[in-house]
Amino acid sequence: MNTPDWELSRREFVVGAAASSVIVATPFLGPAHAAGGTPPHAAVPMMKVTMEVNGSPRSVTLDPRTSLLDTLREHLRLTGTKKGCDHGHCGACTVLVNGTRINACLSLAVMHEGDKVTTVEGIGTPDALHPMQAAFIKHDGFQCGYCTPGQICSAVAVLKEIEKGVPSHVTEDLAAPMRLSNPELRERMSGNICRCGAYSNIAAAITEVAGA
Template sequence: MPVRFMVNGSPVELSLDPRTTLLDALREHLHLTGTKKGCDHGQCGACTVIVNGARINACLSLALQHEGDIVTTIEGLGTPEALHPMQAAFVAHDAYQCGYCTPGQICSAVAVLDEIASDIPSHVQSDLSRAAEATPDELRERMSGNICRCGAYSNLAEAMAAVAGGGR
């Protein structure tokens, strides 16, 4: 079946088996291998991408569901010559170990800060009448769907806090 969407700012048209996940469309059909296949059950977050400004697990979503959507992968955030601020912060704060989960972590972190900036509440926000803040607890809660088996969580939180505060 045909599907059309924007991927990293470029229009894409594919003909896919209806059972093809967004993850497999990105990796196998578009050769965007930065998005990783971890658990293939939506539990680890390695496949996190940004669709229409929201983070999703690409392994749980069929590609055909994204007709007309705007998809951003790690490849669309920055380049080696011009890193996205979150990518630069991950490097500066050693917020990665083996690097396998890092693309999903970075996509999720970018979307988390956008959620907070848009006043989208989370489960740890005690007062929904106040705007969300990028506190360590808030950042940790919102990132809880991304697992790092190497345990780089403290550095990841520092990187996110640096970007949230405008620093590097």
């Protein structure tokens, strides 16, 4: 994840997409017990990873199967980042890695050696709220609060994407200066599900911050 922001070219994207389809076509091997026999009671080999989390260097020695999400929640005990689905469906685990938002559940921690990770705890605290957090409170952009850290991380990243001119699926004129229209906002935030249905209020919060 050391790639500079938004340098993925269309060609690379097509290559990546083709690789994905190969994986889909590979036969499913099934659970390990189908192969028969009892696996040896061997300890899992551990790996050390060092990241900068919310501005502080953090080193953890991990089972390499540990997702970035579980590393944050279970090992660093930064439980602000939420696990809603563990499948990249819901967006509750959205964090910023080197300034780009990702689903932390879809990424293994060991892929992030040297990366800068920002979680909701690094965005603001109850005593020093980020303007986006304050706007979410003001506009009641949440109810149960479980998707909220992901929504806020995404919202902060969306404003940066607009600033950098990163287009989206609904951008009508790629040559025109990028602006945060309501359809742009809703498209870009659609990876973050809110089952309480606070979308209308979240849009109001983000719009206010964007206009500030």
